[in-house]
Amino acid sequence: MGYDEKNEIQENENWIRIGDLKALHGSRILHPTRVERIINEFIQGGPERMQMVSDFDFTITKQRTDDGGKVLSSFGIFNACKSLPDNFKAETDKLYHIYRPIEIDPHMSKDEKVKYMIEWWTKSSEVTSGFPFDQTEIDDIASKFKHALRDRTHELFEDLQRMQIPLLVFSAGLGNSVVSVLKQADIMYPNVKVVSNFLQYRDGLLDGFQQPMIHTFNKNETVLDGHEYYDLVHSRDHIIVMGDSLGDADMASGVPSSSHILKIGFLFDHVEANMEKYMNTFDIVLVDDQTMDVPRALLELIEKQKLKLKNGGSPPAQLSSL
Numbered sequence: 062m063g064y065d066e067k068n069e070i071q072e073n074e075n076w077i078r079i080g081d082l083k084a085l086h087g088s089r090i091l092h093p094t095r096v097e098r099i100i101n102e103f104i105q106g107g108p109e110r111m112q113m114v115s116d117f118d119f120t121i122t123k124q125r126t127d128d129g130g131k132v133l134s135s136f137g138i139f140n141a142c143k144s145l146p147d148n149f150k151a152e153t154d155k156l157y158h159i160y161r162p163i164e165i166d167p168h169m170s171k172d173e174k175v176k177y178m179i180e181w182w183t184k185s186s187e188v189t190s191g192f193p194f195d196q197t198e199i200d201d202i203a204s205k206f207k208h209a210l211r212d213r214t215h216e217l218f219e220d221l222q223r224m225q226i227p228l229l230v231f232s233a234g235l236g237n238s239v240v241s242v243l244k245q246a247d248i249m250y251p252n253v254k255v256v257s258n259f260l261q262y263r264d265g266l267l268d269g270f271q272q273p274m275i276h277t278f279n280k281n282e283t284v285l286d287g288h289e290y291y292d293l294v295h296s297r298d299h300i301i302v303m304g305d306s307l308g309d310a311d312m313a314s315g316v317p318s319s320s321h322i323l324k325i326g327f328l329f330d331h332v333e334a335n336m337e338k339y340m341n342t343f344d345i346v347l348v349d350d351q352t353m354d355v356p357r358a359l360l361e362l363i364e365k366q367k368l369k370l371k372n373g374g375s376p377p378a379q380l381s382s383l
């Protein structure tokens with residue numbers, strides 16, 4: 062956003078060519094010149110101007126595992142808890158089979174889907190009421206799903222922590238499970254903030270989800286407005302957004318229009334049918350990529366440039382993983 066308007070940056074001998082970035086080979090990019098320019102903006106701006114906003118389910122977690130094992134969503138982790146009443150499980154399964162196909166339907170528009178998503182989350186909240194529940198049940202299951210994180214997720218979180226870049230995990234899933242998985246994986250660093258749907262209790266019993274309800278297609282400034290995170294990162298105008306759903310692309314909307322946003326989309330379901338929409342929505346589309354290699358490659362470039370400046374401008378070391 063905005064790169065080709067006023068803030069033109071000057072190409073120089075340090076200019077990184079998109080074709081030289083190995084991590085991007087195999088990715089689908091509709092506007093390579095624009096992506097190249099944003100990446101160079103990021104490199105010149107340094108870590109101080111960066112922030113990352115990422116979806117959780119099937120973005121921080123994998124869309125498929127090598128051994129074909131099932132990847133539970135954050136709601137799936139909750140639903141697998143043993144103490145939940147039988148009628149709760151039957152109801153949530155029924156809802157899933159009605160609404161999940163709508164969520165990923167490549168032929169239905171986002172606007173059409175919104176009303177169904179509101180119905181889904183509202184009904185889910187209603188059935189998640191009136192029985193006792195202990196968080197330790199989620200923790201037990203989450204500990205078994207640490208392996209479902211994308212390859213090199215630990216390294217990505219370490220990179221962000223080392224470079225002091227804030228990460229907002231913005232999830233329409235269940236926040237209790239998201240936080241639990243990140244804690245069990247030892248990556249819930251102080252620079253990580255989770256905005257999601259959290260369980261609410263009344264008189265010791267579950268009472269649905271806390272407000273505001275976050276569903277697949279309202280993950281944007283409407284739910285972040287007034288949130289502590291919004292102020293925290295307002296000055297960070299270089300933003301990497303990552304998601305697996307088309308609605309994830311709006312997660313940074315509402316930041317000043319002069320910001321530079323690079324949107325990375327992980328595409329797995331209905332690849333052919335979804336490709337055009339994903340390419341029009343995300344700057345970089347990664348097909349069946351179960352790693353964090355692309356965001357890490359971008360951070361590596363930013364960190365190398367910072368080190369170079371610190372060392373008085375000596376030439377950068379060979380770009381290792383790119």
Ligand SMILES: Nc1ccn([C@@H]2O[C@H](COP(=O)(O)O)[C@@H](O)[C@H]2O)c(=O)n1
Nearest residue numbers: 116117118134136137185231232233234
């Ligand atoms: N009752 C529900 C409602 C939603 N889901 C799934 O959760 C996903 C949202 O999580 P993100 O971290 O990806 O924002 C969404 O894709 C729904 O499929 C569910 O399983 N149960």
Ligand SMILES: [Mg+2]
Nearest residue numbers: 116118119305
């Ligand atoms: Mg997702």
